[in-house]
Amino acid sequence: xxxxALNTPDREDRCVEDAARAAQFQAxxxxxxxxxxxxxxxxxxxxxxxxxxxxxxxxxxxxxxxEGNWITRAPSLRRKAALLAKVQDECGHGLYLYAAAETLxxxxxxxxxxxxxxxxxxxxxxxxxxxxxxxxxxxxxxxxGAAIMNQIPLCRCSYGPYARAMIRVCKEESFxxxxxFEIMLTLCRGTEAQKAMAQDALDRWWWPxxxxxxxxxxxxxxxxxxxxxxxxxFSNDELRQKFVDATVPQAQxxxxxxxxxxxxxxxxxxxxxxxxxxxxxxxxxxGNGPCNRDRLAARRKAxxxxxWVREAAQAYAEKRRQRTALQAAE
Amino acid sequence: xxxxxxxxxxxxxVLYTLRRADDALILGHRLSEWCGHAPMLExxxxxxxxxxxxxxxxxxxxxYAARVEGKGNDEDKLAYLRDARQYRNLxxxxxxxxxxxxxxVRQFLYSTFADLYWRAMMRSGDATLAAxxxxxxxxSAYHVRHASEWIVRLGDxxxxxxxxxxxxxxxxxxxxxxxxxxxxxxxxxxxxxVAVDPAGLRAPWLKAVSEVAREATLDLPGNDWMQQGxxxxxxxxxxxxxxxxxxxxxxxxxxxxx
Amino acid sequence: xxxxxxPLWEVFIRSRNGLAHKHVGSLHATDATLALQAxxxxxxxxxxxxxxxxxxxxxxxxxxxxxxxxxxxxAESKIYRHPTFYEVPDEVGHx
Numbered sequence: 037x038x039x040x041a042l043n044t045p046d047r048e049d050r051c052v053e054d055a056a057r058a059a060q061f062q063a064x065x066x067x068x069x070x071x072x073x074x075x076x077x078x079x080x081x082x083x084x085x086x087x088x089x090x091x092x093x094x095x096x097x098x099x100x101x102x103e104g105n106w107i108t109r110a111p112s113l114r115r116k117a118a119l120l121a122k123v124q125d126e127c128g129h130g131l132y133l134y135a136a137a138e139t140l141x142x143x144x145x146x147x148x149x150x151x152x153x154x155x156x157x158x159x160x161x162x163x164x165x166x167x168x169x170x171x172x173x174x175x176x177x178x179x180x181g182a183a184i185m186n187q188i189p190l191c192r193c194s195y196g197p198y199a200r201a202m203i204r205v206c207k208e209e210s211f212x213x214x215x216x217f218e219i220m221l222t223l224c225r226g227t228e229a230q231k232a233m234a235q236d237a238l239d240r241w242w243w244p245x246x247x248x249x250x251x252x253x254x255x256x257x258x259x260x261x262x263x264x265x266x267x268x269x270f271s272n273d274e275l276r277q278k279f280v281d282a283t284v285p286q287a288q289x290x291x292x293x294x295x296x297x298x299x300x301x302x303x304x305x306x307x308x309x310x311x312x313x314x315x316x317x318x319x320x321x322x323g324n325g326p327c328n329r330d331r332l333a334a335r336r337k338a339x340x341x342x343x344w345v346r347e348a349a350q351a352y353a354e355k356r357r358q359r360t361a362l363q364a365a366e
Numbered sequence: 367x368x369x370x371x372x373x374x375x376x377x378x379x380v381l382y383t384l385r386r387a388d389d390a391l392i393l394g395h396r397l398s399e400w401c402g403h404a405p406m407l408e409x410x411x412x413x414x415x416x417x418x419x420x421x422x423x424x425x426x427x428x429x430y431a432a433r434v435e436g437k438g439n440d441e442d443k444l445a446y447l448r449d450a451r452q453y454r455n456l457x458x459x460x461x462x463x464x465x466x467x468x469x470x471v472r473q474f475l476y477s478t479f480a481d482l483y484w485r486a487m488m489r490s491g492d493a494t495l496a497a498x499x500x501x502x503x504x505x506s507a508y509h510v511r512h513a514s515e516w517i518v519r520l521g522d523x524x525x526x527x528x529x530x531x532x533x534x535x536x537x538x539x540x541x542x543x544x545x546x547x548x549x550x551x552x553x554x555x556x557x558x559x560v561a562v563d564p565a566g567l568r569a570p571w572l573k574a575v576s577e578v579a580r581e582a583t584l585d586l587p588g589n590d591w592m593q594q595g596x597x598x599x600x601x602x603x604x605x606x607x608x609x610x611x612x613x614x615x616x617x618x619x620x621x622x623x624x
Numbered sequence: 625x626x627x628x629x630x631p632l633w634e635v636f637i638r639s640r641n642g643l644a645h646k647h648v649g650s651l652h653a654t655d656a657t658l659a660l661q662a663x664x665x666x667x668x669x670x671x672x673x674x675x676x677x678x679x680x681x682x683x684x685x686x687x688x689x690x691x692x693x694x695x696x697x698x699a700e701s702k703i704y705r706h707p708t709f710y711e712v713p714d715e716v717g718h719x
Contacts, residue, residue, distance in 0.1 A: 075689045100402035100410075107398045111615035111624035112442045113391075113428070117421045120398050124414035128666055131407045135650040138632065144652060145627040169615050169624070204649070208670070219624075227622050334403070339627070342405025344530070345466045346630065348523025349654040355522065356655065406630070408651055408662040415665050508664075515657055 065266050070196040073139040081265055082140050085195050087156075088267065089137040090147040094158035096130035098151075098331050102166045103175055111169055118215050119172060125212070129205045136197040152336050160317060161248050163325030170223055170230075170237035176216015178238075178245045178283065184209060185279045186249070194266040217286065224290045231291075238287070239295045246309065247317040249276040255314075280307045369617045372439055372447045378551045380435045381454065382561055383495070384444065385597055387427030388455035391445055392605070393476065394420030395612060396463055405466050412512060416473070419505040426498050442624075446616040450599070450606045457596040458541035460605040464534065467527065470516045471534035477509035478574050479545045482567045491559035514578045521582025532584055543592025545571075631680060633659040635667050638675040645677050653678075 058078055064071065071077055100123050107123060110116035134144040150156040161179055166172065187209070190202040223234040250256060250272040262268035270278075284307045287294050298310040319325065374380065397417035404410035428441035458476055463469045484506055487499035520531040546568045548556060555561035579586055595601065616624070630652040636645035648667050653659035659678040667673065687695055703709050712719050 072689065074686060097402075097407070104402035107401055108395065108611050109614055111446070111622075113421060113425050113445055115624055116398070117418060117425070120401060120414055120418055120421070123401050124411060124418075124669075127402070127407055127410045127414070128669075131411070131651065131666060132649055134407075135632075138650070143629050145629050149627050201649075222624060226624075227619065229619055230622055338403040338405070341465065343627075344524065344526045345405035345409075345520070346628075346654075348527030349519050349658065350523075350628070350630070351527075352519040352523045353654040406652070408653060408658075408666065411669075412661065412665040415669065512661055515661065519654075519658075 062264070065194050065264075068266075069194075070199065071194055072196045080261065084262060084265070085198065085267065086137055086140045086142050086147075088262075089133055089140070089198055089201075090142070090150075091157050091159075093130045093133035093137060093147070094151045094156055095162065096126045096133060098158045098335060099162045100126050100130075101331055101334055102162055102164070102327070103172060105166045106169060106172050109169070110172075115219070122176070122212050122215060125208050128208070129201075132201040132204055133198075136195075136201040139197045148339070152332070152339055154323065154332060157321065159248060160320045160325065161244050162331060163320050163327045164241070164244050165327050167240070168233050168237060170220070170233040171241070173216050173219030173223060173234065174237040174241045176212055176214075177220050177286070178216075178241055179248070180209060180212040180216060181283065182245050182248045182279050184213060185275050185282075189269040189275075190267075192266075192269065198267075220290055220292075224292065234290070235292055238292050242295050243312065243316075244320075246276060246280070246312055247314075247320075249273075249279065251314065251317070252312075277306055280309055281305070369620045370447070371449050371452065372443050374439065374444070374448070374452065375435055375437060376551075377435070378555050379492070379560065380431050381551055382555055383427050383431040383434065385454040387424050387431055387444070388453050389459055389476075389480075390420045390424035390427060392453070392455040392608065393459040393472075394418070394424060395608060396459065396461075397469075397473075399463055400469065409466075413469075416505075416509050416512070419502075419509070423498065423502050423505070426501075430494050430498070442616070446613045450601050450609055452599055453596075453601065453605060453609070454599060455596055455605075456541070456544050457593055457602055458538060458544065460596070460602060460608060461538060461541065462604055465530055467520050467530035468534040468538070470513050470520065471531060471538055473509060474513035474517050474578070475535075475538060475542055475575065476545070477506050477513055478578075479542075479567065479571050481506040481510050482570055482574075483562065483564065486562040486567065490561065495560065510574075517578050517584070518582045521579070521584040528583065531582065535579070535584055536587055539587040539589070540591060540593045543590070544594050544596055547594065547597070549597065630654055632682075633663070633678045634681050634684065635663040636677040636679070637663075637667055637673040639672055641674060645675065648672070650681065651678075 057076055061071075061076065061078060061081075071081075103119065103123050103126075107116065107120050110119050134147060137147060138144055147156070151158065161182075166175070184206065187202055187206050191199055191206055193199045193202065220234055223230040253271045253273045256272055263271075284294065284299075296310050299307055302308050320328070323329075374384065376384070394417045397413050397420065400413045401410065401417070404413055424445070425441050428444045432439045432441065432444060456476070458472060461468075461472060481503060484499045484503035488496055488503060490496040490499060517531065520527040522528070546564045548561075548564055552561055556563045576586060616622070631654065633651055633653055635648050635651060637648045638645045651659065651662045651666055653662050656678060660676060663676045663678050664673075668676070
């Protein structure tokens with residue numbers, strides 16, 4: 037995605053946002069045309085996308101940590117290989133997404149620096165701890181399940197590079213939810229202790245997973261413009277409902293109880309869930325979840341301890357260039 | 367299934383296969399510890415790929431060892447229900463990751479050997495081992511390429527990277543001799559053409575390692591006093607910690623399947 | 625201190641012999657050798673490729689979408705370049 041070549045330096049005349057251009061832009065969006073990196077776009081569109089795509093990328097990278105926590109303890113070699121491959125996929129997804137964000141003019145490094153400084157958000161779900169092997173199953177089944185609900189509509193997002201990255205991500209993610217469900221199924225068909233482990237994981241993850249879809253529609257700040265720009269095609273509450281309706285029968289199949297005694301099915305067949313504790317969500321987003329500090333500390337440590345490696349590679353490349361130039365001069 | 371250690375009837379072929387399986391598992395496990403913590407995303411991907419290659423090799427080798435043994439063990443019992451004294455891997459491979467230089471030097475020293483080894487094993491009289499060798503050789507050839515490129519960049523990069531790479535070589539060198547040793551149990555297999563004599567791989571290994579080290583402006587240590595013991599289950603203190611972490615779940619839940 | 629930028633590369637992969645290389649994504653690397661290795665490790669994990677090209681992103685010169693009219697629209701009116709422009713009676717068969 038031809039970032040640096042196209043977006044820097046931004047030509048002065050591109051920054052003039054007149055009403056006619058904005059109308060033309062909206063007309064292209066309405067006609068389901070894709071916007072490409074060097075097309076003119078309103079700066080608010082660029083800003084919204086940069087924020088959303090980079091947050092998405094940060095989520096993939098931070099999301100490696102809770103699951104990575106169990107790679108060295110996966111209980112069979114088959115599970116170990118699948119989990120390592122899955123967490124590696126998340127790294128790849130972060131990488132694709134940073135590249136998509138870079139087409140908007142930011143560099144991966146500055147986006148990462150913002151995240152490490154605690155100035156960029158990532159999905160609230162990754163601030164919860166993974167306490168047992170069943171958490172790995174639950175994350176695959178529910179967290180990836182919820183992520184897919186969110187990501188499939190993004191494959192049709194108006195911004196070309198984001199849509200293309202999401203197509204690749206969705207294709208690769210199709211195994212993630214299945215591997216999670218398979219872990220849960222194995223636990224639920226296993227010993228009493230295993231089944232209890234599965235139920236305990238569901239009890240802890242259920243509400244945080246519902247929060248993943250974001251605040252209720254009536255409180256969501258970004259939705260209006262995002263919908264108009266066709267970045268977002270379904271509202272938070274719509275996706276959340278879709279997820280709950282898909283998940284309840286799966287939980288029943290597993291023989292697990294969703295920790296919401298008040299939940300019932302309405303006449304339309306939708307499962308109506310009880311009130312979500314948005315205060316908890318706001319606190320986690322604000323940095324006060326159980327693992328926010330640990331997650332950021334782990335990413336900072338990897339970044340800081342990797343600095344000398346990146347410098348070495350850069351220094352070597354520079355030396356090579358100089359040697360080649362010298363040889364050419366001889 | 368039980369949480370107690372299994373016992374393994376270590377006939378020469380079982381023991382031989384188990385040693386290589388343990389090598390692949392332990393190094394694969396070490397590489398998997400990097401996941402989410404590498405110096406850059408691109409390298410996180412690469413380390414996981416190598417880890418997955420090695421896990422794949424381990425699984426094939428364990429499955430074969432279990433089949434040859436024929437006592438009802440399987441890959442997971444062999445991996446999860448033997449303790450440190452029963453593990454047969456090279457000491458080099460259980461050494462902690464340390465910094466990126468140490469991980470890359472360990473990878474470089476071992477994969478340069480492994481590639482020569484698997485290439486020779488493609489001619490093994492044992493058809494299963496020969497087939498595993500053919501697959502593994504392609505993987506280890508790439509590991510050599512990858513690690514060598516990094517050794518050159520670290521050695522010839524900055525002062526700091528040079529110092530770190532040099533100290534990693536100095537610290538790990540004493541674990542390399544074990545790769546070329548064979549005991550009586552292996553000698554029998556070498557004589558019948560099932561195994562290769564690792565002593566014969568030392569010269570080409572040293573040549574390959576020296577060439578990369580020279581390009582990387584790194585020195586190979588002169589001291590040839592070598593640590594031994596991994597093949598007989600006498601390990602460094604590090605392996606016990608690795609295994610207690612790796613085996614914790616199956617050991618805590620007797621009779622469970624995962 | 626801000627993290628220094630590492631050069632960006634574009635990755636092109638040929639999935640099967642007989643097909644052209646196709647752009648699949650980007651990555652960061654300090655030199656071409658590492659870029660090629662990274663491309664292999666990132667973009668061919670599911671057997672997607674038989675050949676890889678990596679190109680420094682800043683080596684690509686792109687057309688300007690603002691000049692779309694001048695660049696591409698003149699071609700739209702040349703319908704006589706397309707076979708369907710010409711009438712051949714059905715009896716003549718495939719041509």
